[in-house]
Amino acid sequence: MSTNVVGVDMGGTKILSAVIDAEGNILGTAKVSTKADEQTSAVIDRIAESIEKAINKSNVDNASIQAIGIGAPGPLDPETGVVIFAPNLGWRDVPLKAELEARTGFPTFVDNDVNVGTLGEHAFGAAQGVQNVVGIFVGTGIGGGIILKGELFHGASKTAGEVGHIIVKADGPRCGCGTRGCLEAIASRTAMAKQFRKAIKKKGKKSVLTKLTDGDLKIIRSGVLVKAIQANDKLTLKVFKKATKYLGIGIGSIVNFLNPEMIVLGGGVVEALDDTFIDNIRTYAEKYALPDTLNGVQIVRAKLGDNSGILGAAALARQRFEGT
Amino acid sequence: MSTNVVGVDMGGTKILSAVIDAEGNILGTAKVSTKADEQTSAVIDRIAESIEKAINKSNVDNASIQAIGIGAPGPLDPETGVVIFAPNLGWRDVPLKAELEARTGFPTFVDNDVNVGTLGEHAFGAAQGVQNVVGIFVGTGIGGGIILKGELFHGASKTAGEVGHIIVKADGPRCGCGTRGCLEAIASRTAMAKQFRKAIKKKGKKSVLTKLTDGDLKIIRSGVLVKAIQANDKLTLKVFKKATKYLGIGIGSIVNFLNPEMIVLGGGVVEALDDTFIDNIRTYAEKYALPDTLNGVQIVRAKLGDNSGILGAAALARQRFEGT
Numbered sequence: 001m002s003t004n005v006v007g008v009d010m011g012g013t014k015i016l017s018a019v020i021d022a023e024g025n026i027l028g029t030a031k032v033s034t035k036a037d038e039q040t041s042a043v044i045d046r047i048a049e050s051i052e053k054a055i056n057k058s059n060v061d062n063a064s065i066q067a068i069g070i071g072a073p074g075p076l077d078p079e080t081g082v083v084i085f086a087p088n089l090g091w092r093d094v095p096l097k098a099e100l101e102a103r104t105g106f107p108t109f110v111d112n113d114v115n116v117g118t119l120g121e122h123a124f125g126a127a128q129g130v131q132n133v134v135g136i137f138v139g140t141g142i143g144g145g146i147i148l149k150g151e152l153f154h155g156a157s158k159t160a161g162e163v164g165h166i167i168v169k170a171d172g173p174r175c176g177c178g179t180r181g182c183l184e185a186i187a188s189r190t191a192m193a194k195q196f197r198k199a200i201k202k203k204g205k206k207s208v209l210t211k212l213t214d215g216d217l218k219i220i221r222s223g224v225l226v227k228a229i230q231a232n233d234k235l236t237l238k239v240f241k242k243a244t245k246y247l248g249i250g251i252g253s254i255v256n257f258l259n260p261e262m263i264v265l266g267g268g269v270v271e272a273l274d275d276t277f278i279d280n281i282r283t284y285a286e287k288y289a290l291p292d293t294l295n296g297v298q299i300v301r302a303k304l305g306d307n308s309g310i311l312g313a314a315a316l317a318r319q320r321f322e323g324t
Numbered sequence: 325m326s327t328n329v330v331g332v333d334m335g336g337t338k339i340l341s342a343v344i345d346a347e348g349n350i351l352g353t354a355k356v357s358t359k360a361d362e363q364t365s366a367v368i369d370r371i372a373e374s375i376e377k378a379i380n381k382s383n384v385d386n387a388s389i390q391a392i393g394i395g396a397p398g399p400l401d402p403e404t405g406v407v408i409f410a411p412n413l414g415w416r417d418v419p420l421k422a423e424l425e426a427r428t429g430f431p432t433f434v435d436n437d438v439n440v441g442t443l444g445e446h447a448f449g450a451a452q453g454v455q456n457v458v459g460i461f462v463g464t465g466i467g468g469g470i471i472l473k474g475e476l477f478h479g480a481s482k483t484a485g486e487v488g489h490i491i492v493k494a495d496g497p498r499c500g501c502g503t504r505g506c507l508e509a510i511a512s513r514t515a516m517a518k519q520f521r522k523a524i525k526k527k528g529k530k531s532v533l534t535k536l537t538d539g540d541l542k543i544i545r546s547g548v549l550v551k552a553i554q555a556n557d558k559l560t561l562k563v564f565k566k567a568t569k570y571l572g573i574g575i576g577s578i579v580n581f582l583n584p585e586m587i588v589l590g591g592g593v594v595e596a597l598d599d600t601f602i603d604n605i606r607t608y609a610e611k612y613a614l615p616d617t618l619n620g621v622q623i624v625r626a627k628l629g630d631n632s633g634i635l636g637a638a639a640l641a642r643q644r645f646e647g648t
């Protein structure tokens with residue numbers, strides 16, 4: 001009987017595939033390099049290869065595999081399974097679903113990586129059994145996903161869940177999207193790195209970050225942030241307070257507008273930090289949400305960590321396959 | 325056969341009831357004064373009286389009435405039909421549904437007035453047949469409602485749709501809700517009146533508003549705004565540009581986050597103004613929404629005007645009765 005699925009987490013540098021059973025147990029995994037600079041067909045060959053390897057390593061029959069789910073970057077059409085645009089991969093209009101189905105023979109379902117991450121938390125993580133959930137993932141950027149009545153909500157242009165582009169401070173800092181004052185432009189790791197550079201290089205502020213990064217403040221990894229916070233670095237704490245304030249304001253807007261039962265916070269920055277970070281965000285969300293609107297709303301940490309991609313893709317495969 | 329419903333629009337000064345058939349035709353209406361300063365039971369008696377009058381005036385049998393729908397102010401529980409708090413009426417924890425059912429004998433369904441207005445546009449107005457809709461009503465305050473998959477969405481604390489309290493400018497103008505920078509604090513009629521007063525009284529700016537209001541700038545009615553705009557009043561146009569900019573930013577956030585098929589704009593301010601107002605809002609929404617996210621999203625004017633309350637309440641009665 002077909003009871004297993006394969007979940008694929010496709011990133012710009014690596015592709016992780018896993019065979020997962022109905023209870024969310026990971027039976028076997030395989031990792032390959034993306035090598036995004038190679039031809040699209042070669043990259044898709046490697047995805048198929050990682051799927052085959054994961055099945056072999058898990059010691060299950062091909063016949064036990066119901067479907068494949070894959071979380072991929074960039075705007076994509078979850079119905080046709082076409083990746084519209086993925087700058088990390090250099091992809092435009094790639095029919096990922098069709099190509100993988102041709103190679104593997106399994107029904108394949110594709111969705112956006114942050115949508116898949118949110119779905120993973122809903123199926124196997126912090127949001128199990130919760131009907132209406134907003135996932136917020138803070139890393140290089142800020143992405144998100146929306147689950148309504150237990151299902152991913154995609155919206156009119158299939159772009160729902162762009163939490164990072166809620167405008168929290170009109171005419172505020174410039175955002176990569178071309179406008180100003182988006183949440184991502186203040187509270188993402190990229191935005192924080194920019195604030196550190198400005199303070200240290202332009203304003204001459206002292207910070208342990210200079211030593212921790214050997215003076216290279218272009219990209220600040222989450223581990224470096226953790227060390228700077230542990231060292232009670234004044235500048236880091238200030239930038240952090242600002243980021244949590246604005247994350248709280250963004251969540252306040254979401255709670256006032258959509259009033260979901262749960263907000264799940266995940267991503268590299270959230271994973272690296274202790275609960276003070278979440279507590280700060282909650283304090284600001286309480287300040288900005290209308291009285292009583294936060295009553296039924298839980299703000300929690302994501303639980304799946306690095307496995308959210310493969311587990312979410314497994315949930316996607318199962319949910320979409322059963323819906324067909 | 326029961327094919328008609330009664331829709332009731334309950335405001336702080338008047339109660340309007342109407343018998344409405346399955347096609348949305350208004351068969352008969354009755355209006356009574358709310359007299360909110362009287363006892364709660366007397367006010368509810370008058371609602372029941374207006375319902376009876378509307379049925380009599382429409383020349384239909386009581387037996388033809390399927391259910392009653394009523395849109396009421398303030399936070400309320402749409403399931404129990406209890407109005408939790410309505411400052412305009414001086415009500416706290418009033419079991420409106422139960423009281424009206426006891427008086428009329430008809431199954432009665434209650435929801436928030438702006439939710440009902442949005443539902444009206446969905447059933448009989450601008451958003452017919454659209455699955456996912458956000459209604460935004462700009463008047464003294466800014467309220468809204470969310471329709472997802474064809475049904476009102478209430479959220480975890482039954483407060484979903486508080487569009488006026490999306491935070492668009494952190495640390496911006498003070499809002500009546502106790503925080504700062506909410507959309508309502510910049511773009512509602514109350515917020516605009518405040519800006520006019522500040523400019524005229526404190527900064528000595530010239531404006532036709534001084535003459536149009538006989539110097540009483542406490543409340544600026546929509547009609548006065550229209551005249552000032554027609555007169556090309558510099559101050560009015562400036563305040564208006566700001567309001568439409570921030571409405572556009574709020575819509576930009578909504579489009580990025582929820583990506584609904586349609587945004588319906590209604591309420592006193594929107595009704596009073598010509599299409600330049602809507603066009604301005606759309607221009608700013610396009611500027612603040614992510615590229616491509618506005619593709620499938622229509623931004624339109626509400627169609628039902630003063631009838632949105634009774635028609636929405638009729639739709640509520642029908643939808644909820646059929647769901648029981």
